[in-house]
Amino acid sequence: MEYATLAEYCRRLEAADADETLVETLAELFRTADADHLPLVVTMVRGKVAPRWEQVELGVSSSLTREAIVRATGVDGDALETEWRDRGDLGAAAEWAVGESPQTTLVSETLTVAGVHEQIRALADLKGAGSESKRVETVAGLLADADPEEARYLVRTVLGYMRVGVGDGTIRDAVAEAFLDADGEPAPGTPTATQPAVDAVEAAFQVTNDYREVAATARDRGIDGLRELDVRLGRPVESMLAQKAEGLAAGLANVARGDDRTATVSEGRTGTEVSESTDETSPWAGRVLAEVKYDGVRVQAHVDGDDVWLFTRRLVDVTEQFPEVVAALRGRVTTDRALLDGELVGYDPESGAPVPFQEFSRRIRQEEDVAGLAAEIPAVCHLFDCLVADEETLLDAPLRERLDLLDETVAFPDPTDEPVGTRDLAPGDRDGRVTPDDEAAVSDETLPSDAAPGDDEHPTLRRAAWCVPSDEAAARSFYRAAVEAGHEGVMVKNLAASYQPGRRVGQMLKHKPVMEPLDLVVTRATYSEGRRSELLGRLFLGAYDPDAESFHEVGRLSTGYTDEELERLTERLEELVVSRDGRDVDLQPEVVLEVEYEEIQSSPEYASGYALRFPRFLGVRGDLDPSDADTVARVESLYDEQ
Structure with a gap:
């Protein structure tokens, strides 16, 4: 295929004034490409x-x-x-x-x-x-x-920035439009594709994370071929993401209800059967897992015999940076094949307290003297899910079953040797209530000063601290204990929910203290004045709009960073400049910053309608994609909660 052909289609895509036109044009391009060029076109159009x-x-x-x-x-x-x-x-x-x-x-x-x-x-x-x-x-x-x-x-x-309006959703719809013929309701935003066809493409992408393979399979083998695609160890799956709870009580109720209020949970490996009713006041006890939300790096661990890979939430391979975790996985995973989900957390080897994310994230970037930094900031991998066990892929299995298999797949420490707050608290073992004594135990979950992660007493692999609370008081007590121990808050999860890669789902919510920092994307910037005149010290911040796959600004940041931090940030941002106007630059929206602020105000100055008052830089969230940034809806929600 001549490159002029691809350029012509890109021009047409750029000029498209409607979603259907965009999908139709892209589908035509995919049909035009031969077997050798289709995988190339699928990636290059973005x-x-x-x-x-x-x-x-x-x-x-x-x-x-x-x-x-x-x-x-x-x-x-x-x-x-x-x-x-x-x-x-x-x-x-x-x-x-x-x-x-x-x-x-x-x-x-x-x-x-x-x-x-x-x-x-x-x-x-x-x-x-x-x-x-x-x-x-x-x-x-x-x-x-x-x-x-x-x-x-x-x-x-x-x-790396085509500006033709094509995102993952467009690729998905165009593959279905180009190659699949399935009965069903029409899919929104497509000329002729049906919803079952679009769903089949999306499901295939969730397990492969590779639209090259998905497009080729759809063309050659149709929907049946797509359904045969599966997780491949060594190739990361998108992480399932949590929405933010609007308060702990509401979060517990919403998670228990899930997306289908009449769903019946099939019997899991524990033999427990749970049926949900349409009664909004029905108790959620026994349906919801409460779990510590750690301030670390989300990690996906792949084990295939002696081969081990570690991938971050951004799908970055960090295997070499965490040799102690790799060694622990080789020693404690009891099956030949496993795919595990968890959180890497750094701990101070002297105090045993969890290390803030911005300090711990140095280990992600480290390429030299890895062992030295590992000794300075030892890591613990808190595991909380199992997606593959031996030859079984578990994405469609309920969380309750996946947790059972997690305990079978990893040789965790004996629960009786762990603090009460970290024990396996399955329904029937106890009522899940965290007593004052338990609060202290959870708070003391941090490592003792005379031992670092990795020894026999304090292993590098741990089951994430959790309980199945019997009532709101128990859940709130568990939450307080987690925060007092230096962690971010709690996750609440529906025990009947399947694993949905790459989705922010209502069956898993996170609850943190109110007015928590926001993760926002740098959209444009201005060079500073005075001694920092060569540095991009005024950064405009955008919240994500998932429907439009774009960013709406919520304010300008100019404080909180040291000169050294600003120099590094400027170096990174200057690589992303797409246009200049004097000292102002527009940027590819790729860099995610963690920002704290005093309050959120209504503002006509920004497209979002909101502005952060006194925003302050906390750090770069290198573990997040731009699409993982906080949404405009989240900013609006926090505004309403003030």
Whole structure:
């Protein structure tokens, strides 16, 4: 397939003025691609050259790309800067530059999708001295062979931001539209695809996390083929995410009810059968698990014989950074194959107190002297779910059954040797009420000062502290104990719920102290004045709108960071610049910050309708994707709660 074909479709996608037009155009592109090119097109239409979990970093900033455009076209650098600022898009400026180029290429090769993919993908492998020069040379070479329209999308692909309105939901709908013929109700936003077809594509993506494989399977084997796709150890599954509870009492009631108020829970491995009624006042005792919410790094542990992988919530492979956890998994997982969900938490080896996330996150970034940092901030992996046990995939199994298998799959410490607050409190063992003595036990769950994680007495792998409370008082006592122990709060989970990768679900809610910090995305920025004039010290923050897959600003941040933190943050943000206007820059919305604030105010100044009063920087949430940021709806909810 010639690259000009892909560029033409991208132009049509960019011009689409309705969801159905977007899906129809993308489906046509997918049908046009042959077997070799379909996987490439599926990723490249989003400005990527690999699925997200492969963590391919091209290492090409906007400044390097600008240099490549000048080298390939011979246009004046200042004129290019002007076009970039006026058009608000370096891709559009590249289109102008190629059209205005005074240079004539004697021999020009026709660009192909496969050839462009190969050369751009190879940029990630360039290392060491001279690698930046080689990147510029590669991009310039591609642009020298490109026509203006091809240049527009080449540059956007190199920068990883296509600006054509295509997200995961569009890919899903277009695959169903292009390749599946299934009876059922029409799916919203598609020309002809049905809801069963869309659901089949989404279910396949949940277990594979790879639309390349999903699209090829849908084309070749239809819905039956999609249903045969399964979890593959070594390839991460999207984590199931929790919504935020509007208070503990409401959270318990909502979780117990779940999405289907008349659902009957099938008998689990414990032999317990639970039926839910339509009576909103029916007790939730025995239906809901309360679990400590740790302030750490969500981690997914894959074990396949001696092979072990650790992936964060952002699907980053951090196996090398946590050797003690890998060793513990090899020693304590009792099955040949397992996929476990949990939270990595750092602990102070002297006090035994949990370490704040921003300090512990240093271990994610560490590449040298891993052992030294592991001794400074030892990690405990608190496990709370089991998604694969031997040959059985458990995504559709109820949580109650998955927890039983978690206990069978991992050799946890004897519950009688653990603090009361961390024991397995299954219904029937006790009523789940946390007494004052139990509160102290939960609070003392932290490590003693004379032992670090990893020894026989205090193992690196632990079952997350939990109970099945009998009433609201028990749940609230458990919550207080968790917060007093230095943890974030509690999770409440429906024991009958299945595991839904990549979804924020109502059957799992998190409850933390009110006015907790928000996770927000940097959308644009302004250089500071005075001694920080070279640093992006004024950052505009956006909350996520999942329906529009966009961000609405809620304020501007300019305090809370040290000079060193701001230097690192500026370096990261300057790689994401998509347009400049004097000292103002627009950014690709990729960096997530944790921000505290005094209150939320109503404000017509920002598109969200809200503004944070006195926002203050707490840290970078490198473990979160932009789509994991707090939503506009969450900001509105917190505003109403004040």
